[in-house]
Amino acid sequence: MRQQDKNPTYAQKFCIAKAGKLLMHTGGLVPGARVGVAVSGGVDSMVLVRVMRARQRIVPFATELMALHLNPGFDPANHAPLAGLCEALGIAAHIEVTDHGPRAHSPENRKNSPCFYCAWLRRKRLFELCRHYRLTHLAFGHNADDLAATFFMNLFQGGRVDGMSARESFFSGRLTVIRPMLLVDKRQILRASREWELPVWENPCPHSKRSKRLEIATWLTERFASDKKSRTNVVNALRRWQLDKDAADR
Template sequence: MPREKLSYAQKQCVTAAGKLMQQTAMIHPGARIGVAVSGGMDSWVLLQVLKLRQRIVPFRFEIMALHVNPGFDPHNHAPLLPWLRANGVASHIEVTDHGPVAHSPANLRNSPCFYCAKLRRTRLFELCKQYGLTHLAFGHNADDLVTTFFMNLVQTGRVDGMSMKEAFFGGRLTVIRPMMLVEKPVIARAVKQWNLPVWSNPCPSAFDSRRSEMTDEVKELCKGSKFAKANIFNGLIRWQLGLTPSDQ
């Protein structure tokens, strides 16, 4: 079967993911990767990119889509099903009550977003164990790295970013973020060009969270300089990969 011709944005996604996977020895022969699919553009492009990387990487690895529906709309993941069938990707899809519980009186100590994310991640870890997966992949991108760094610094005083590859449970599971070198606008172009069926986020806190506030604050910080955000991102990447400027 001939390979599809990729646009510039699509090539950026596939190439950048491959570069980071090689730099960090992110996966190994026989890896079984659970891909956390939320329905947003980041996780959709991650799923597409890993599917394409299977043709490029000189060893076999498997992917399995994991969708944990938070429960606001139990049917909004319907567009995922035909794509999985057409591409021969195994999956586990379930509907939970994580979102409503996080927004209920049962959760008085944490923000709804924090608590819902905690419940979802716990369930994803359980599914990885259930299916014998070696890796769990998230679609976090370059913009997420910058936002997370400032959130950690401002809210907790920690100088900490977002790991690209991190072992859990004594090394039995590795969390990976292959899209960390790709900026959000590139992902946005690629998802349209691949015509991936992104669905809307029905969470009432989707655009009213501390993360979205910090994203706006970073935009304000970088306003007036077309290089500021790129410089912050490049500095964080060099720091996390242990590179010097000449290495990048």
């Protein structure tokens, strides 16, 4: 696994540069920021760890990073490679095995989908960890494809026009949620992950292959398969719309 890249590839530089551009545009990082990086073990969050470490070396002010991983409890050992990655990168890590997954699939959860309930438990715990470690920022690895899927899911399922903010404040400004990869296409993330040889692992959740989000993402992929120009137009339009919306909301 290559941890130091003297000659980064195009995909690696693309991810790092796009994240930096978005962070500067939105004011996503400030001097002294203490950033928790939410790591699920999937390709997006693992690339985010590498990108945030690279940005930490580039920005002209001091920041701190901590990887936050909450194992949902289906496979208590599958996160083992993350500890080695964080050690190699010199990043602190909080790795915790939870029961969020089994609880979301149990009678305890009678009103919501397992995905919704598990995500709610995970978000709640991440916020608790941010408070415990006095983190000022929480970074998620959502990308441009996630933005498109979220937009259409909100439109079809909720009847509302809404996306996914690149920068949001919580708890009266005490915590800022950032999504540095929101301008990056999934294709570049996959390439960068392969070139960094990241230890990505499979999601063992029984709903990982049949969630509503995945259904809409698959529909978009099929829709764009025969018309790449329409994909470019939709993704670029949503990027501009989301950034304009974020600017208006601040």
